[in-house]
Amino acid sequence: xxxxxxxxxxxxxxxxxxxxxxxxxxxxxxxxxxxxxxxxxxxxxxxxxxxxxxxxxxxxxx
Amino acid sequence: xxxxxxxxxxxxxxxxxxxxxxxxxxxxxxxxxxxxxxxxxxxxxxxxxxxxxxxxxxxxxxxxxxxxxxxxxxxxxxxxxxxxxxxxxxxxxxxxxxxxxxxxxxxxxxxxxxxxxxxxxxxxxxxxxxxxxxxxxxxxxxxxxxxxxxxxxxxxxxxxxxxxxxxxxxxxxxxxxxxxxxxxxxxxxxxxxxxxxxxxxxxxxxxxxxxxxxxxxxxxxxxxxxxxxxxxxxxxxxxxxxxxxxxxxxxxxxxxxxxxxxxxxxxxx
Numbered sequence: 521x522x523x524x525x526x527x528x529x530x531x532x533x534x535x536x537x538x539x540x541x542x543x544x545x546x547x548x549x550x551x552x553x554x555x556x557x558x559x560x561x562x563x564x565x566x567x568x569x570x571x572x573x574x575x576x577x578x579x580x581x582x
Numbered sequence: 583x584x585x586x587x588x589x590x591x592x593x594x595x596x597x598x599x600x601x602x603x604x605x606x607x608x609x610x611x612x613x614x615x616x617x618x619x620x621x622x623x624x625x626x627x628x629x630x631x632x633x634x635x636x637x638x639x640x641x642x643x644x645x646x647x648x649x650x651x652x653x654x655x656x657x658x659x660x661x662x663x664x665x666x667x668x669x670x671x672x673x674x675x676x677x678x679x680x681x682x683x684x685x686x687x688x689x690x691x692x693x694x695x696x697x698x699x700x701x702x703x704x705x706x707x708x709x710x711x712x713x714x715x716x717x718x719x720x721x722x723x724x725x726x727x728x729x730x731x732x733x734x735x736x737x738x739x740x741x742x743x744x745x746x747x748x749x750x751x752x753x754x755x756x757x758x759x760x761x762x763x764x765x766x767x768x769x770x771x772x773x774x775x776x777x778x779x780x781x782x783x784x785x786x787x788x789x790x791x792x793x794x795x796x797x798x799x800x801x802x803x804x805x806x807x808x809x810x811x812x813x814x815x816x817x818x819x820x821x822x823x824x825x826x827x828x829x830x831x832x833x834x835x836x837x838x839x840x841x842x843x844x845x846x847x848x849x850x851x
Contacts (some may be wrong), residue, residue, distance in 0.1 A: 521631050556646040561721055569692065 605747055612752075647751050651725070653752035658726040662714040666697040686803040691736065692717040700739055701728055702769035702847055703746070705762055708754045713772070716725035720731040725752045729794050735810070737770045737777045738836055739778055744813040749820050756816040760786075762829055767846055768812060776844050779831035788826040793827045809833075 525543070529536040692698040699715040714727035723729045728747040735741030746756040755799040762781060785795070794800055795815065798807040810833035818827040837844050 521628065521635075523627075528637055551639075552646055552650055556643060556650075559643070560647070 594774050603625070627662060646705055651751045652716070655725050656669065659714060659753055659755075662697050662716070662726045663712050666700060666714055669697075681686060690826075694718045694732065697727070698730075698772060700771045702771065703762075703766070704769075704846055705766045706756070706758050709753070709757055710747075713747070713755050719746050724748055734796050734806075734813075735798065737772055737812075738775060738833060739809060740810055741798035741807040742796055742800065742811045742813050743770070743779075745816070746815045749816040749818070756814070757820075759814075759816050759818075759827060769844065769847055770812070771839065774839055776835075776837040776839060776847075777833060778835035778837070778844055778846075780834045781829055781831040784827070784829045786825075786827040788815075788825055788828055790823070792826060795826075795830075800830065 526536060526540060531539070569578045608708060653725055694717050697714040697716045701710055701715050702714040703710040710728075716723045716727060717730050718732055719729035719785055724747060728745045730736075731744040731746065734744040737743050749756045749759055762784070764783070766781045768779040768781065770779070794803065796813050797803055797805075799805040799809075800811070800813065812831045812833070814829045814831075816827050817823055818825040835844060
């Protein structure tokens, strides 16, 4: 996968390396900005925030 | 070294004649039909890359939780603090004149998500110094400061003013919660009044279902409150969510904001 991406990037290897790093940076940005904030409340260790029917539950505070 | 020498050297190093760069004269290795051994190799490589990718993603998630949420929340906290301070500058909507609301306890209940007070705890000063207190304890609220359990008393009211904050991640306001000691002061500033609470007791062995800790008289459901209490809750162990830790305090002093900050507070907002 990574080899395939690298082979299909244009230019000599320094340009390819820069482009590859730029791609990685974009992926990390998307993850931090949108994916992780969306994912965080859905994780199993994140599940005791609200009323569970029996009454109030002290929120998840870590 | 001449360029053609470098090219030759690279080919020799790569051995199989595959060219990693997009050189036009070399056929891309993808296009030639592959011998079975190479297919097997690329499958194994693909599995390996998948594992490495999943590992990297999990590590990134940990970095996000333990570091980036702190960065984001630090910003959100100072914005919320500014919002609260700004709102204090304006007259309360619905109040005809500022002098009409002379009694400090007559303040209207804030709606969910609204910041209404700032928290100062000298013992935890590196994290809790002008920390916004907002109405409600939902996750988006706790990412911007401390949350006030709706239905519990407001600051200075008879009963139990109960708040919660994170102990790790999201700026970890209560990171140093275990450092608190009996007799420590907790300052709550509202638009009109400073409330000074003195800590009296603690229980680090609670479970998330021990909701009695925020009752008007903790542990005595339905009892008529006679004291003005504060309850602060957070998670324990740190980085975990299995237990809860609470500190209780009692109101020992009130002072109008117009009289300046109480002793123990300097350089406030």
